[in-house]
Amino acid sequence: MTRQKIKIKDIAKMAGVSAGTVDRILHNRGNVSPASREAVERVLTEVNYRYNLHTSALACRKRFKIIVSTPVASPGEYWSSIHSGIEHALEEYSDISVACEYAYYNQYDIYSCQSAFASIPDRHPDAVIIGPTFTRETRELCDRLDAAGIPYLFIDAVIGDTHPIATFTTDHYAAGFLLGRLLHAMSAGDGTFAILRARRTGNENASTSLERNRGFKDYMAQAGLTHRIREASFSVLNPEENEKQVVEFIESHPDTHGIAVMNSRGYIIADILRNRGVRDIRVISFDLTTNNIRCMKEGSITALLCQRPELQGFNAVKTMIQHLIYNRQEPAIHHTMPIDIVMKENLPYYKEVAAL
Amino acid sequence: MTRQKIKIKDIAKMAGVSAGTVDRILHNRGNVSPASREAVERVLTEVNYRYNLHTSALACRKRFKIIVSTPVASPGEYWSSIHSGIEHALEEYSDISVACEYAYYNQYDIYSCQSAFASIPDRHPDAVIIGPTFTRETRELCDRLDAAGIPYLFIDAVIGDTHPIATFTTDHYAAGFLLGRLLHAMSAGDGTFAILRARRTGNENASTSLERNRGFKDYMAQAGLTHRIREASFSVLNPEENEKQVVEFIESHPDTHGIAVMNSRGYIIADILRNRGVRDIRVISFDLTTNNIRCMKEGSITALLCQRPELQGFNAVKTMIQHLIYNRQEPAIHHTMPIDIVMKENLPYYKEVAAL
């Protein structure tokens, strides 16, 4: 069981070649004879060589610049958690010379995205981490990065027809389905379920909530409850208007048992209900944002579904660093993050950044 | 914002001493004049020195031996997940020379624990990771380790009057409370709730289930439902006896809406119910064991509460490595793991070891 740590020199010796040759083969650098390649590759199948990221980084004496381009992060909100995961990873890998620069855009303003993306290739990053919103703009950026040979990966959402080295997302459909299941499981009797949709000016990246909606409705259909779904929308930007609409909805649907809010704006609904003294409607929404946490502590939000944004950010940086140092083409891995069900009782233990 | 990376040489220069002196102060190795110490310590309060685990490990060229002593892990069960977290950490920190040796014991046999623990100090480990069961035996081991100056930490449970460098546990009380909340939220009407307790020969470490029980009952009391709790026990070792008892219980309590199983044996109850065609009783239990996962997929277990065993194992090793390399007394940190609520719908995303 004492599996010795295999080093490049060991492999070289076993294969009857030199360390340099092994290095060239490991990194696909070419300039190797078929005979050497074969010898080394046979040894590699026999031993369990784990290459050493840190010394490797030490020796290659490069400094890497990663540009992170995501929607602007408001403190306490979703993207801010992703960024804290990114910062956490930079700490964890602080022995490797990586610096992150940010290129934020306004996720409701396509022009801001265009201008943020336009500058990225000119800044000559070694890699780019993209939190995409607009399909066309993202695709254009990716085309330019592909052309320049700059690796990139997606975080939170994926845009098709691109070539990321990895992706980190949640299965939003499954999350919506789960929301349906939870809301149903927690609601007795014949009440109805409302989907309250946040209206927002501009081209909001709706695909996330659309997927969640689809999942939710599929659950309800499967449970034979489609006829018990009501739908309405409320405005994020106009609180007064908003409150009126929500109250109106509730009053005209007194049999509402549960409300699903398919983005992180659950607190808006929860606050309105609380202010009106309505306490028998369950509200389930998404993401551990400051406001949602407050509402959960107050009891006005029953549950939140969360997608480990810190871990996404952390792993994005980790993966990119490994790619940059190992510098070898590998098939992209698509990571699907866990969906955590958070309630008042297990909330306290989700605060810390999930380690590692 | 370009926080420069501070190195030991920088500190030495700032304090007007040599790098060697800074190193000795950082690691509390003694042989430093008070003047130098003070100078260096003042600099340390001013700059944010992050010491570099990997170069440090590289330079100190030591091999560490960690002994991991836990209950025997059956494949697919709780301790096995902890061990996979440990193995994962060894991979992640494979640049640092650490080897783990195991010293398993049978958690139902106090003698096996005694003999496993007895041999540990003689094997001269650099550190010990303990998954404790028996209070007295553990305390004796810890005394010997304390005397020998060998650091240790606890995983999964904590024994008092000891001096671990860190602990990793779950708040079992909170988990029991949450289980009560969930079971209640998911059960309409006036049905009753059953606590089915697994009976086991030998001195089972009951403190975990006791805490869960307490939390569960406190939730029920708070919700004014104490009178709706029923209790019974079943035998883990005797399946036939077992089935008879459970069936009897169910039949004599036809108003049972939900069953809480306060350890990972939920599948035993779920299987019995399923075989009898009982489908309207919710079963909630603990841990993502193979059998519980199967039952959740089949729909016979409604939810599982889980405590990230992989992460516990991972972080235990990570923390110990940092301690060994940094080699400096720091106050013990007691980590409380998140309690994950896992249902059929979010189950698939919990399979992978939570990264980093």
Next chain:
DNA sequence: CTGTTAGCGCATTCAC
């Protein structure tokens, strides 16, 4: 195409 060799950056350690 391959072997050799000189660092990389840093913490440690050993002669003074």
Next chain:
DNA sequence: GTGAATGCGCTAACAG
């Protein structure tokens, strides 16, 4: 108590 020398595992550069 100091400062210079050492070496970790790997890569890059170069001479063959």
